[in-house]
Each structure stands twice: as structure tokens, then as C-alpha cells.
Amino acid sequence: MSRRQFNQILVPTIAVVVFLLLWELLVWANGWPNYVMASPSDLWPAYVRFSGLFVEASWETLWRTVAGLGLAIIFGTLIGMIMGFSRTMRDALYPLLVGFNAIPKATVVPIMALLFVGQHDFNTVMLAFMISFFPIAVSVSIGLSTLEPEYRDILRSLGASKLTIFWKIALPKTLPEFFGALKVAVTLAFIGTNLMEIVSPHGRGLGALFDSGKTNSDYPLMFAVLIVLAALGILLFYVVVFLERIFAGWAERRET
Amino acid sequence: MTDMPQIALRNVTHAYKTDDGPLPVLRDLNIDIPEGEFCAVVGPSGCGKSTLTRLIAGLMRADEGDVILHGEMVKGPKNTVGMAFQNPVLLEWRTIMDNVLLPLEIVPTKLTKAQQRERAMSLLELVGLRGFEDKRPSELSGGMRQRASLCRAIVHKPEVLILDEPFGALDAFTREDLWQTMHNLRAEEPFTALLITHDLRESIFLADEVVVLSGRPATAQYKLKVTFEGERKLDDLYTQKAxxxxxxxRHQIEIAQGRVPNDNSGGEAA
Known part of the structure; x- marks a missing residue:
């Protein structure tokens, strides 16, 4: 392991430890009881006590977030392609998309819950999808519509089809923008999943676990859930960063 | 082989549709380029030179008149054409080698993968890019990128090469280097070429014939046969003849710009 790689792991680890210590210190110095603010040392017992629930809930939250994000990628890319290739469709769809994006998704939760009663998995995935497809659609459409005509012409002059031009040039050229949007979308999808889990009755996943901590006045449990949510968020984010490095690593200029 | 010129434009007239009505760019343009000849087109800015390249490449259709490539009317893009632009438009996510190989992924070829690489390698060698085949475009200088772009333009052995100011954005010394490279390529790979340029020295150094376009709507205002003896050297540009x-x-350009009256009569005038 090189010194640089070592630093890449060590520095963030130290930062997390420092953060936890400061948190502990803050609660201790103010003499706050558990029901005002739990401290990191209170969290461990909560994890031990509810370990089975945590594993199950994390899995529920994780798969539904990834499923919603997957839908957002497919749908967002499709919408982005339509808007990127057709000026008319861009003019038609843009206000609709912006309007849709502006609706606070918390208001959508009861509508979804009524529309698809009892379909908790479906509703959760849908909300994660709805909240996260917008940045993907916008970035793909901008990436495609700002493609310099010469890029198209080098292939078109050889008689390449539109599909070939899309695969060989438009798509790869859009990848850096796409991954930029995906980093935003991954966090949004996560928020969507949790929103549904917390708000909808008889929910499952980490959101529901948080909600039951609230109902039972188990404050350390609530904080413990938040920490797991943060950890899962970090995990998903770095999966995207990892994929970006594989598929769009060329966009990163080497230091000279 | 036919007697037909490789590239022929017959009374080509074209106008762009704008919000303020049609904007005529080409009018009754006639140009013949025999097989193997190198033709340079010069003219004032915005006179429709780039439109000309797009018509020949089949990326656009002319309103009137015929554009003929190897004896056939141009109805759409043909894979016997190679193109290079002022912007080298290399694909940043590909290595230089894979950039050069791009046309062979589109144009049907009998070459095996190994033979394709061999061909690309020999072209890269010819333009002085040996050892850079695995680099990314962002690691190369502007001149080197343009060299790679030239390799890509001819890797599929096009019969016709269309160059739209490929050296326009380069510094003077790099440009002269690339002129020499162009001659080397031409010696190895026979092709018919049309070069759009703003640089008069470039036009007489590279071309067999220089066509001066008039101001918009452009027509062939003047044609000059370039006659240097033997192999061309940069020194030729500093002779009385040049x-x-x-x-x-220079005088013809000034006429095209409308700065001096047109005094063309007979002689070489078109």
C-alpha cells in the first residue's frame, strides 16, 4: 500500500473518530440526558440489543433505494435522451419536469399510500425513483444537446447510423455529467426511501425502525438509526464514485 | 478510371433558411478536382467554405446543382470520404490508437484486428506519433492531436480527403511541420483532397490548384494552378515565383472582400 492510499484511508478514519469524540464531549459537557441528545457511547447498547432488526431494516432500506435508483437511471436516461435529441420535446417536457420536481415529496407519500394501499415495497421504490430521476434526466439531456456538431460529423460522414453515433460518441461523452448527477441522485433516492418508511403506517426498513424508536421514547435507538443511515449513504455514494472511476475515469485529468 | 474528375461541383447554389428569409451562401459554384489532385479553397470569412465541405461529404444537400463524387451524384454520406476539422475532435475516452481505428469500426474492412492496428501504427509512425499510441488525447499537444486526427481521416483509405482548416488553430512552426507531414502522407497514400484554408502560403505549398471564392453568395472567382518544380520544400515559399x-x-482576396474592383478578364480567371 502506497503512502497516498494509506492516507486516503487513514485521514477520513481519523476525521470520523474526532467527530465522535467531539459529539461525546458536547453531550457530556452540557450534561444532556438521553432524551435530549444521545451520545455515541449510548449507541453501542442499542446496536447490540437490536442487532437483528438493524440488519433486516438496513437490507430493506438498501435494496429499495437501489431499486428506485435503478428505475431512475433507466427512466431518467430515457427522458434525457428524448429531450437531448429533440428540441420540441425539450420545450414540451422541461416545465413539466421542473414542476414535478418542485412538489415536496412528503406530500406525495399519502397520495401513493392511498393509490396503492398496502403495496409498501412498491410505494417505497416509487418514491425513491420519483425523487431521484430529475438530476439524471437533466444532465443526460444537457450532455447530449451540447455535443459539438463535429463529433457527430466525423461518424456521420462515414455513413454511421444515429444509433451508432449515440453508442460510440454521445453516450460516452455524456458519462462524466451522468455520474455527477448520479452522485446527487443516490443521496436523494435514499431520502425518498426513508421518507416513505417513516411516514407510511406499518412501514419497514430503517425509517420504520426510527419511527418505532420515537414511539417508544428510545432516543439512543433513534440516533443509532441515523448513524446507520449515514453509513449506508456513504457506502452508496462511494459505489457510484467507484463506478465513475471505471467508466468515466478518462475525464479526470492527470496532474502534470 | 474514368475521365470524370474525382470531385465535381456543377452550378451548385445553396441558401440557408433563417428567420429573416433565405441567406444565399453559394451561387453557381463550379469546381473540378481530378483524381489525385490537391485543391485548396480560399476566400473571405463566412463565404460558405465550410458549407462546401458539408455538401461534398454528403452531410447536406445543395438546393440546386450537382455534387459529384467519383462519377456519382452525392445523395448522402459515403465511406470513401475522410474528414478532418480545425478542432481535432478526438474522443477523449479512447487512446490515440483507438481514436485512429474509429473509422474502421464503421466502414466495412477486410483487415483483421491485428492488420488494422498495424495499419494505424504505420500511419502514426508516418506523422511522428510512434510511442504515443496508448496515450489519451488530453496528454498530447494541439499539433500532435491534429496529427492523430489526420491519421484517423485516412485510416480507411478514403478516395477523397476533406480538410476544413485543419491547421488553422496551430502556431506557425507547428503548422509548417504539419504541411510537411501532409506531403509525406500524400506520397504514401494516394488521395484526392480538398483543403479549406485562410492561409495563402499554406494553399500554394500544399495544393496543385487554388480556388478563390468570391464574397457571399460564393462562386469560383479565380483559379490558380500552382507550379513548383519537383518535391516541394519550405524554401520554395521564399522564391520570386511564390x-x-x-x-x-492576395489581390483576388481583396476583390472578393469587395475592397478593390474586379478587373479579372480572360487569362486564368474562372
Missing amino acids: TDMLSIL
């Missing part, structure tokens, strides 16, 4: 040709072209 100076005479340049001063004729």
Missing part, C-alpha cells in the same frame, strides 16, 4: 503567386491571390 511571391508572385501570393500577390495574385
Whole structure:
């Protein structure tokens, strides 16, 4: 392991430890009881006590977030392609998309819950999808519509089809923008999943676990859930960063 | 082989549709380029030179008149054409080698993968890019990127090469280097070429014939046969002969710009 790689792991680890210590210190110095603010040392017992629930809930939250994000990628890319290739469709769809994006998704939760009663998995995935497809659609459409005509012409002059031009040039050229949007979308999808889990009755996943901590006045449990949510968020984010490095690593200029 | 010129434009007229009505760019344009010849087109800015390249490449259709490539009317893009632009438009996510190989992924070829690489390698060698085949475009200088772009333009052995100001954005020394490269390529790979340029010295150094376009709507205002003896060297540009040709072209450009009255009569005038 090189010194640089070592630093890449060590520095963030130290930062997390420092953060936890400061948190502990803050609660201790103010003499706050558990029901005002739990401290990191209170969290461990909560994890031990509810370990089975945590594993199950994390899995529920994780798969539904990834499923919603997957839908957002497919749908967002499709919408982005339509808007990127057709000026008319861009003019038609843009206000609709912006309007849709502006609706606070918390208001959508009861509508979804009524529309698809009892379909908790479906509703959760849908909300994660709805909240996260917008940045993907916008970035793909901008990436495609700002493609310099010469890029198209080098292939078109050889008689390449539109599909070939899309695969060989438009798509790869859009990848850096796409991954930029995906980093935003991954966090949004996560928020969507949790929103549904917390708000909808008889929910499952980490959101529901948080909600039951609230109902039972188990404050350390609530904080413990938040920490797991943060950890899962970090995990998903770095999966995207990892994929970006594989598929769009060329966009990163080497230091000279 | 036919007697037909490789590239022929017959009374080509074209206008762009704008919000303020049609904007005529080409009018009754006639150009013949025999097989293997190198033709340079010069003219004032915005006179429709790039439109000309897009018509020949089949990326656009002319309103009127015929564009003929190897004896056939141009109805759409043909894979016997190679193109290079002022912007080298290399694909940043590909290595230089894979950039050069791009046309062979589109144009049907009998070459095996190994033979394709071999061909690309020999072209890269010819333009002085040996050892850079695995680099990304962002690691190369502007001149080197343009060299790679030239390799890509001819890797599929096009019969016709269309160059739209490929050296326009380069510094003077790099440009002269690339002129020499162009001659080397031409010696190895026979092709018919049309070069759009703003540089009169470039036009007489590279071309067999220089066509001066008039202001918009452009027509062929003047045609100059370039006659240097033997292999061309940069020194040829500093001879009396070159100076005479340049001063004729300079004068024609001024006519095209509308700065001096047109006094063309007979002779070489079109």
C-alpha cells in the first residue's frame, strides 16, 4: 500500500473518530440526558440489543433505494435522451419536469399510500425513483444537446447510423455529467426511501425502525438509526464514485 | 478510371433558411478536382467554405446543382470520404490508437484486428506519433492531436480527403511541420483532397490548384494552378515565383472582400 492510499484511508478514519469524540464531549459537557441528545457511547447498547432488526431494516432500506435508483437511471436516461435529441420535446417536457420536481415529496407519500394501499415495497421504490430521476434526466439531456456538431460529423460522414453515433460518441461523452448527477441522485433516492418508511403506517426498513424508536421514547435507538443511515449513504455514494472511476475515469485529468 | 474528375461541383447554389428569409451562401459554384489532385479553397470569412465541405461529404444537400463524387451524384454520406476539422475532435475516452481505428469500426474492412492496428501504427509512425499510441488525447499537444486526427481521416483509405482548416488553430512552426507531414502522407497514400484554408502560403505549398471564392453568395472567382518544380520544400515559399503567386491571390482576396474592383478578364480567371 502506497503512502497516498494509506492516507486516503487513514485521514477520513481519523476525521470520523474526532467527530465522535467531539459529539461525546458536547453531550457530556452540557450534561444532556438521553432524551435530549444521545451520545455515541449510548449507541453501542442499542446496536447490540437490536442487532437483528438493524440488519433486516438496513437490507430493506438498501435494496429499495437501489431499486428506485435503478428505475431512475433507466427512466431518467430515457427522458434525457428524448429531450437531448429533440428540441420540441425539450420545450414540451422541461416545465413539466421542473414542476414535478418542485412538489415536496412528503406530500406525495399519502397520495401513493392511498393509490396503492398496502403495496409498501412498491410505494417505497416509487418514491425513491420519483425523487431521484430529475438530476439524471437533466444532465443526460444537457450532455447530449451540447455535443459539438463535429463529433457527430466525423461518424456521420462515414455513413454511421444515429444509433451508432449515440453508442460510440454521445453516450460516452455524456458519462462524466451522468455520474455527477448520479452522485446527487443516490443521496436523494435514499431520502425518498426513508421518507416513505417513516411516514407510511406499518412501514419497514430503517425509517420504520426510527419511527418505532420515537414511539417508544428510545432516543439512543433513534440516533443509532441515523448513524446507520449515514453509513449506508456513504457506502452508496462511494459505489457510484467507484463506478465513475471505471467508466468515466478518462475525464479526470492527470496532474502534470 | 474514368475521365470524370474525382470531385465535381456543377452550378451548385445553396441558401440557408433563417428567420429573416433565405441567406444565399453559394451561387453557381463550379469546381473540378481530378483524381489525385490537391485543391485548396480560399476566400473571405463566412463565404460558405465550410458549407462546401458539408455538401461534398454528403452531410447536406445543395438546393440546386450537382455534387459529384467519383462519377456519382452525392445523395448522402459515403465511406470513401475522410474528414478532418480545425478542432481535432478526438474522443477523449479512447487512446490515440483507438481514436485512429474509429473509422474502421464503421466502414466495412477486410483487415483483421491485428492488420488494422498495424495499419494505424504505420500511419502514426508516418506523422511522428510512434510511442504515443496508448496515450489519451488530453496528454498530447494541439499539433500532435491534429496529427492523430489526420491519421484517423485516412485510416480507411478514403478516395477523397476533406480538410476544413485543419491547421488553422496551430502556431506557425507547428503548422509548417504539419504541411510537411501532409506531403509525406500524400506520397504514401494516394488521395484526392480538398483543403479549406485562410492561409495563402499554406494553399500554394500544399495544393496543385487554388480556388478563390468570391464574397457571399460564393462562386469560383479565380483559379490558380500552382507550379513548383519537383518535391516541394519550405524554401520554395521564399522564391520570386511564390511571391508572385501570393500577390495574385492576395489581390483576388481583396476583390472578393469587395475592397478593390474586379478587373479579372480572360487569362486564368474562372
